[in-house]
Amino acid sequence: MTEPAGIVLKNAWLIPAIPLASFVLVGLVVRPLSRRLAGIVATAAIFVSAAMAWILAWEYFSATPHGEPTAVIPWTFEWLRYQTGLTVKLGVLVDPLSILLMVVVTTVSALVHLYSIGYMHDDEGSGRFFTWMNLFTFSMLGLVVAPNIVQMYVFWELVGVSSFLLIGYYYQKPSAVAASNKAFIVTRFADLGFMIGILILGFYGFRLFSELGDAGLQPFDFAFLTSPAVLERLATMHLGTCDISILTLSMVLVFMGAAGKSAMFPLHIWLPDAMEGPTPVSALIHAATMVVAGVYLVARLFAAFAASGTALMVVAYVGAFTCLFAAIIGLTQDDIKRVLAFSTLSQLGYMMFALGVATVGHPLGYTASMFHLFTHAFFKSLLFLAAGAVIHAVHTNNIWEMGGLVRKLPITHATFLVATLAIAGIWPLAGFFSKDEILGAALDGGHPVIFAVGLLVAGLTALYMFRIYFLTFWGKFRGMVTDPVHEVPALMRVPLVILAVASIVAGFVPMGRFVRIGEEHHAGINLAVAIPASILALIGIGLAWILYSADGRRAAQCTVRMGAFYTVIKQKFYIDEAYLFVTRRILFRFVARPIAWFDRHVVDGGVNLSGWIARTTGSVLRHLQTGQVQVYGVWFVGGALLVLLILWAGWR
Amino acid sequence: MIFLPELIVVVCAVAILLTDLWLDERRRVILAPMAAIGLVVAMASLIISVPQNGLTLGGRFSVDPVGWWFKVFFLLSGLITILISLDLLDGRVGVRMRGIGFRGEYYTVLLATILGMMVLVSARDLITLYVSLELATMPLFVLTAWRRDDAQSGEAGMKYVIFGAMASACMLYGLGLLYGLTGSTALTAIDRQLANMPAFWLATAMLVAGIGFKLTIVPFHFWAADVYQGAPAPVTAYLSVASKGAGLAFAFQILYRWMDGWIADAAVGVAVFAALTMTLGNTVAIVQHNIKRFMAFSAISQAGYLVMGFVGGLPEGIPAMLFYLLVYAVTNLAVFACIVWFSNQTGKEQIEDYRGLARTNPLIALTMMLGLFSLAGIPPLSGFVGKFFLFSVASKAGFHWLVAVAAVNSTISLYYYLRIVRQMYIEPADKDSTRLPITPTLAATLMVLSATQLLMGIIPSLYETISSQTLAWLAR
């Protein structure tokens, strides 16, 4: 086995360092000079970084064509020394998983930056926008290359901060401000679990470290935490007399952080609101990169999750539930970006449960999850960018005020269609292959319920995606805007086309060769899975076509268009009425409405409640502060007596 | 001459007082540089002497590495306080009526409290301990009421005097009881034999109450909010940092140096007080509107984190607390420098008044945001590293629930620190607000403070130095 080597690999620290340097440069020097230049410098830096990431991938995988992939740490720096043997290092970890994420993050980020030059052209604050975007890219790369859990936590927070700043970019809008606060507070709340999980792991890891440690490792390193010897010991340790092992406890807590970042139910509430940010931000952060950080974290610690079966089950079922739940809500939304947000939730659910159904003996789901992460990044960011182009053109987010944009926005339409087909899982586009692998993994792994959910959601995905597709591009324009609708400038078209090409070809990447556990496997197309999934997707598309292709004034229009099939149309009309009855009267009222209500009032309310409790406690406690020194004196004496009492009790 | 730094501070204080007498009002601007130089020279003499062990004045005054780091902290916070008081005292403020007079006396009194604190950590004798504690506390009463014609300042001073006198009396009774039990004023005479006597418990309870007063531990914290709000802003800054440091030094002297086994036994009590303090400080801070009062509750919650270092009486607690104290001095004073500057320029102290600051004065807003995020413990900043060490001490002592409480609290604290950041960055500025001027000294101070607090978070060597020196001394 040869150690991979190469110039870029040796200097892999440059990949996150270039965006950092650019962040400082743009933020302090370029931005005051010219906001146009700021965009160009920021974009160029990310492109350099992306090129390096691709070369790195080539160098690494050409050095290990078929051998077991090795993890290389080409650069490291000692950050905190707690005591001898317990230090925390900052470093760059290069292994297949981090390379995959580096490629995805830098590529999508570079294209989104390029698109933003056009999108933010008229915005006065675009210099600030590019500064924060660079900061985000740097933090995300820092998170991806983290060789230990502490570094990951540090960058995890930085990613949260930059997301907060970008969601609140339109600070004049109160809703954007509220959304940014909500996103930050909800994820921070989830991070609390992550942090406690890290502390527990660190505490026990350090205890085991003296006997199981290895000279090259530190207690917080992923390599140490996922080594079989440590996992075996952690799985047998128990917290007091509880039945829960330390491993399960800490992994569930860590998963809480992951669920917050990846917006799993019930911590998903921030993501739809986060759409208040500029559309490129939604494309980069809330579709392709930051929200997959949770998936990435679970994949990083996969061995530990797998060693604790319970934690893995939590991952699987939370993922599957979110997958279905979000898809159903997605059917009822009218804001194009919100539909895409719920779609993101649903797809993240796919990735999560794919990890959940994998085991060490049967690791197909692991590869499938990473594969879906890879393909989803392209088509989902494309969907957002194309939606951004539409919004740019018609100045509204409401799909009922769009329509008939096929001719007016040909390129946007074509790319949006490609992405929609890809997410719906139509052969031979990217989504087909990755979804097929996930469903196959669920079926082979012995999880029929999860498989069924995945299959159902495949149909629902096609339905809600084509719903917005038809309403946006087909039919007649229903909006209020009277000024002519223009296609986006060339600068914004380039990223759309590149991402469309990527959405078509990404499915042919042999992911099983690159990112895997154990033996290399070539997953062919599993027909038993692919056929029902494709049929369901086609049914979804067909249903959407029937219901939404004609602006909702279906009866009259269909008669005109398909005169010969009048009878059939009549029947269709009947079906439509039935569907309307079913959706409006039954589905919508009894299923989607309650879910949406539950979401808004109970889940959301729970988070608001905790804020309210803290505030109310504060207002009650402040009344202790009367301003009278006599009262303070009484408290003082009371406190002294309390101390005395504690001492007295201590020696009894 | 192991008390050379203290001597320099005394000489400097007297020199300022006398120089002031023969200067006319215009020439009094040289007083601040004199005080600053005095502290710098004292610091230099301290640094040259590197941490060493020594005993003098008949065993009443001694030096060791722990005390050395405390003195570095006192001198540093005194120096920064002088730098941020400059504008207010020399009248370079936007609001004419805000200037306060009596510069010579101000610096003299400030240096006197620093002297008191420095002697406090070196004292090895009950009487020296008490006298130096009074020297460290009494000038603060005067400083609080410095703005004579302001009703709030006067009220704050009055409350502080009354409450402070009560705490002082309580502590004196405690020390008296200790003397009665041991028959000697030497701190070395206190040993574990006493631990079974009820009178000793009473003495300890009284001393702990006094320490609680200095450190603003719940329920001895009530004075803090009123006093911090009423005192002139630079004095509030000094109170929230140095006075807390003095409380910690006193606690260290009494509880750690001579009752180390005892504090290990009382771990549960310490943990309870730490949890109470941080929770109360955090929840009440949420509903505050005046920024100085807000910072008072923030400081109370920080004191709660700080005393986590005492839990279990582990040796690692000392470097963790010292490091956090240094981090806290730099961070909190950076935030206060912004507050002082803002109230100098506009005369406003409400949190709402900070809206849109990022658009009129981006650099100040950035500094303040960094400081607040560091106080909240957001990772790469020094506040996170400081909390990390304190949390790990509690975790090592087996108090996982305390770590959980502290983690929840730091999440709550983020919420209210974010309130200010939101005012500065997200709320729009008033239409008539313009860029406010800043003097070069304050700008330089702010930059150095921000850079320092960033570097302390990233470069590990400071903590390592503190840790190795203090642990080596404790293990001897």
Added chain:
Amino acid sequence: MDYFFVLLFSGLAVLFILGGIILSYLIAPHRPNRIKNTPYECGEIPLGSAWIQFNVGYYLFALLFLIFDVEAAFLYPWAVILRVVGFPGLLEVGIFLLVLILGLIYARKKGALEWV
């Protein structure tokens, strides 16, 4: 049991004071009139209210007097044992006096000694 007498003493102290007040309240006759209610001022008939502002100079003088009074009280015992403490004692008292003299200079220069 060591602390029984402390308890007894505390109880007696409280009882003694409260008892005195309550007893006198019970026994003493209450027949107030205007003459009885006037404040006692060395037998003089009081003029105006007692709540008047005094010249702040009184307080300054009182403070300065107190300082030098204590100084004198400190110098007497030193003078008595001068031969025992010898030269170091002389030096220490010298420092003590120096500090007080600096204070006096400050007070003089600030005009605290002038009656206005």
